[in-house]
Amino acid sequence: MQASITNTATRYGWATIVLHWLIGIIFIGQFMLGFVMVRTPSQRTAFELIQLHKSLGFLLLGLIILRIAWRLGNAAPPLPPSVGALERRSAPLAHLALYAFQVALPLSGWALVSVSTLEIPSMPFNLFVMPNLPLAESDAAESFWTSAHWYLAYAGAALVALHVAAALRHHFLLRDGVLTRMITPSSAGE
Ligand code: HEM
Numbered sequence: 573m574q575a576s577i578t579n580t581a582t583r584y585g586w587a588t589i590v591l592h593w594l595i596g597i598i599f600i601g602q603f604m605l606g607f608v609m610v611r612t613p614s615q616r617t618a619f620e621l622i623q624l625h626k627s628l629g630f631l632l633l634g635l636i637i638l639r640i641a642w643r644l645g646n647a648a649p650p651l652p653p654s655v656g657a658l659e660r661r662s663a664p665l666a667h668l669a670l671y672a673f674q675v676a677l678p679l680s681g682w683a684l685v686s687v688s689t690l691e692i693p694s695m696p697f698n699l700f701v702m703p704n705l706p707l708a709e710s711d712a713a714e715s716f717w718t719s720a721h722w723y724l725a726y727a728g729a730a731l732v733a734l735h736v737a738a739a740l741r742h743h744f745l746l747r748d749g750v751l752t753r754m755i756t757p758s759s760a761g762e
Contacts, residue, residue, distance in 0.1 A: 680720045683721075
């Protein structure tokens with residue numbers, strides 16, 4: 573049967589599935605890259621890694637905007653009836669928080685390079701110069717946004733870990749198909 577691009581009443585379509593895993597993989601890679609680059613002793617290597625981190629961050633921001641737009645026009649299928657009342661209420665809140673972090677985190681990174689007095693331009697994948705956000709440069713603003721970026725990155729990673737744990741619980745303990753429906757797309761007519 574032909575895979576459907578859109579979500580159906582019971583399943584996710586392939587566009588949602590591709591965006592979900594693409595963003596998830598880049599997010600985890602981006603977190604590890606951020607962690608490593610600020611601890612790299614060689615200034616030259618650190619510089620190259622930070623440029624890559626900025627490029628991937630802008631890519632993630634674009635993908636997450638696309639994902640939110642797609643989600644607004646394409647309702648998610650409801651949870652299976654076996655899911656308890658507490659999780660039925662908490663899951664949408666956790667998902668909303670995940671979306672909020674995915675927007676706030678790259679924006680805080682963008683803010684931090686925008687206010688930096690070093691004035692190093694951001695060139696996503698060497699393709700074009702990304703304009704800075706209209707924020708005043710200062711060392712105090714840079715240290716504020718660096719802290720904000722740090723807190724958002726670690727809180728976001730904790731939320732992702734919770735999300736992964738919840739998905740694994742559904743798959744291995746509850747065996748209710750909540751994880752598999754984010755792997756196999758809906759079919760036309762389903
Ligand atoms: C979802 C996207 C992002 C994630 C998960 C992420 C994650 C991180 C992490 C984990 C660190 C290291 C924190 C530490 O251990 O000290 C970091 C640092 C940094 N990030 Fe991001 N980041 C993202 C997006 C961005 C964007 C879009 C930019 C800029 C355009 C950016 C610029 C930076 C910079 C310049 C630093 C170094 C800060 C310092 O000097 O300590 N990040 N990021």
